[in-house]
Amino acid sequence: MSLSLEQVQRIALLARIEISPLEAEATRGQLNHIFELIEEMQAVDTKGVEPMSHAQDLALRLREDAATEENRRAAFQAVAPEVEAGLYLVPKVIE
Amino acid sequence: MLNSSLKQLSAALAVKKISSVELTGLFLDRIEALNPAINAFITVDREKSLGEARVADARIAAGNAGPLTGIPVAHKDIFCAEGWLTTCGSKMLSNFVSPYDAHVIARFKAAGTVTLGKTNMDEFAMGSSNETSYYGPVKNPWDIGRVPGGSSGGAAACIAARMAPAATGTDTGGSIRQPAALCGLTGLKPTYGVVSRYGMIAFASSLDQGGPMAKSAEDCALLLSAMAGFDARDSTSLERPAEDYSRSLDAPLAGLKIGLPKEFFGEGMDADVRAAVEEALAQYRKLGAVTVEVSLPNSRLSVPAYYVLAPAEASSNLSRFDGVRYGYRAPEYGDLKDMYQKSRAQGFGSEVKRRILIGAYVLSHGYYDAYYLQAQRLRRLIAQDFEAAFQVCDVIMSPTSPSVAFAFGAKSADPVQMYLSDIYTISTNLAGLPGMSLPCGFGAGNMPVGLQLIGNYFDEARMLNVAHQYQQVTDWHLRMPAV
Numbered sequence: 001m002s003l004s005l006e007q008v009q010r011i012a013l014l015a016r017i018e019i020s021p022l023e024a025e026a027t028r029g030q031l032n033h034i035f036e037l038i039e040e041m042q043a044v045d046t047k048g049v050e051p052m053s054h055a056q057d058l059a060l061r062l063r064e065d066a067a068t069e070e071n072r073r074a075a076f077q078a079v080a081p082e083v084e085a086g087l088y089l090v091p092k093v094i095e
Numbered sequence: 096m097l098n099s100s101l102k103q104l105s106a107a108l109a110v111k112k113i114s115s116v117e118l119t120g121l122f123l124d125r126i127e128a129l130n131p132a133i134n135a136f137i138t139v140d141r142e143k144s145l146g147e148a149r150v151a152d153a154r155i156a157a158g159n160a161g162p163l164t165g166i167p168v169a170h171k172d173i174f175c176a177e178g179w180l181t182t183c184g185s186k187m188l189s190n191f192v193s194p195y196d197a198h199v200i201a202r203f204k205a206a207g208t209v210t211l212g213k214t215n216m217d218e219f220a221m222g223s224s225n226e227t228s229y230y231g232p233v234k235n236p237w238d239i240g241r242v243p244g245g246s247s248g249g250a251a252a253c254i255a256a257r258m259a260p261a262a263t264g265t266d267t268g269g270s271i272r273q274p275a276a277l278c279g280l281t282g283l284k285p286t287y288g289v290v291s292r293y294g295m296i297a298f299a300s301s302l303d304q305g306g307p308m309a310k311s312a313e314d315c316a317l318l319l320s321a322m323a324g325f326d327a328r329d330s331t332s333l334e335r336p337a338e339d340y341s342r343s344l345d346a347p348l349a350g351l352k353i354g355l356p357k358e359f360f361g362e363g364m365d366a367d368v369r370a371a372v373e374e375a376l377a378q379y380r381k382l383g384a385v386t387v388e389v390s391l392p393n394s395r396l397s398v399p400a401y402y403v404l405a406p407a408e409a410s411s412n413l414s415r416f417d418g419v420r421y422g423y424r425a426p427e428y429g430d431l432k433d434m435y436q437k438s439r440a441q442g443f444g445s446e447v448k449r450r451i452l453i454g455a456y457v458l459s460h461g462y463y464d465a466y467y468l469q470a471q472r473l474r475r476l477i478a479q480d481f482e483a484a485f486q487v488c489d490v491i492m493s494p495t496s497p498s499v500a501f502a503f504g505a506k507s508a509d510p511v512q513m514y515l516s517d518i519y520t521i522s523t524n525l526a527g528l529p530g531m532s533l534p535c536g537f538g539a540g541n542m543p544v545g546l547q548l549i550g551n552y553f554d555e556a557r558m559l560n561v562a563h564q565y566q567q568v569t570d571w572h573l574r575m576p577a578v
Binding site: 003007008012014015016017018019027030031033034037038039040041042044046049050051052054056058060061063072075076078079080081082088091093 | 190191192193194195287288301302327330331333334393395396398399400402403410414417418419420421422423424428429430431432433434435436437439440443448449451452453454455456457459465466468469470471472473474475476478509510511514525526527
């Protein structure tokens with residue numbers, strides 16, 4: 001397989017990373033080279049093999065539905081780029 | 096003091112031969128002198144470190160000291176530490192002063208260690224040479240023209256240069272073991288789930304695992320005993336009784352069965368690395384171990400499978416960096432989408448972007464089965480290969496890296512070449528097994544060679560024993576570079 005320039009631009013859009021046409025072309029070459037390596041996987045017949053999503057086949061723990069963390073809003077918002085009155089500021093989303 | 100073991104430092108502190116403030120000052124002075132050339136630390140804060148040392152001294156004076164109280168430890172900049180700049184090697188977090196402690200940091204605080212600083216690393220732990228750090232590459236103290244390995248390159252270099260007696264690292268595909276090998280250190284990646292990932296900035300969550308890096312297995316055992324333990328805040332943390340990882344260091348090795356995967360001893364390994372590893376195996380036979388050939392037939396596919404799974408998880412994990420709640424925000428932007436796109440384009444480096452794009456692609460509609468699910472199926476085959484191998488051996492040995500440390504720029508232009516430098520380490524992460532690297536000699540250019548140990552699940556104490564016994568009859572781990 002080989003990625004087209006349009007596909008590179010499409011995945012950059014999905015990943016929310018701005019990419020110039022020049023960067024997209026360079027990235028396309030690199031990604032295609034990496035996918036040549038990845039394609040080696042296709043040589044193996046894995047029919048009937050259960051996908052392994054995790055290193056330990058364990059069920060996730062459940063816990064009581066109770067608040068366990070203290071409210072540290074001010075400390076956590078202190079590292080935000082822009083806050084006002086306890087709210088995160090972003091460009092207007094709804095006109 | 097600079098070349099002392101943690102046990103020796105602890106004894107010196109206990110008898111008041113030296114205070115923690117003095118010991119910390121000694122290492123801080125060394126950092127001040129050497130770090131400009133090595134670049135192992137991103138953040139050093141003398142006052143903060145000395146403050147922690149004073150607390151440790153008070154604890155020692157009060158008779159409440161543990162085995163690590165007062166000992167300075169450098170933390171990889173992937174671990175959130177309250178009040179410390181925590182960058183993860185990225186411009187994206189260049190202004191992030193963590194408001195909380197990672198579980199690992201909290202454990203070390205409870206043990207009374209002193210934070211010596213935050214160490215340099217490949218950006219978001221994505222790299223094998225430390226060349227992807229936004230804060231500049233770390234130099235290998237054995238030869239500053241060569242890489243220290245990655246991603247825990249700062250951790251490895253600071254111990255090699257004796258700027259710190261011990262450090263924390265993380266390992267997603269070899270990021271503790273490969274830099275340990277390239278810098279002549281001992282490092283251990285525990286079984287997945289043994290060390291909490293809470294507060295450890297996520298790269299690939301099903302593979303990431305924190306672990307200790309130090310001069311010797313004995314030191315690593317002390318550090319792991321402090322780091323490991325159940326933490327409810329990490330959903331994959333394992334509920335197991337606490338372990339003393341030093342408990343069996345002195346056990347003899349007679350009868351130990353060492354498995355040698357034939358696929359790891361074939362082509363692709365440099366002759367100098369092979370010679371050092373063969374010599375180490377001969378030493379193990381002298382200690383009473385026997386070697387048996389084992390086979391890991393699917394291991395050659397660990398690199399392609401990893402470069403599907405790790406980027407897929409990374410693309411999801413790194414979506415949190417959007418310039419809203421923390422981290423970098425582009426100075427100029429239009430609407431919300433433009434803000435996301437510009438902040439991420441400017442905040443991430445090229446390797447990180449590459450991996451996010453690979454991940455976004457393999458998870459996208461129409462490609463999920465062919466790439467992501469196929470890689471997960473291979474992951475199971477790779478884990479099953481190990482399961483079969485451990486039927487006939489106690490521990491697996493191989494080189495950690497196919498070559499000694501390479502020169503800056505040697506592989507950075509070709510990502511695939513860089514990825515292949517982790518050929519021996521990645522399968523361990525995919526299977527979730529514990530892995531170690533320990534120094535076993537020197538190769539070309541007088542550069543250190545690492546021997547990899549892979550153990551069965553939860554066999555860390557046994558692996559540390561196997562490494563420690565070797566370090567009782569060799570002195571590779573005590574060699575230090577002339578810096």
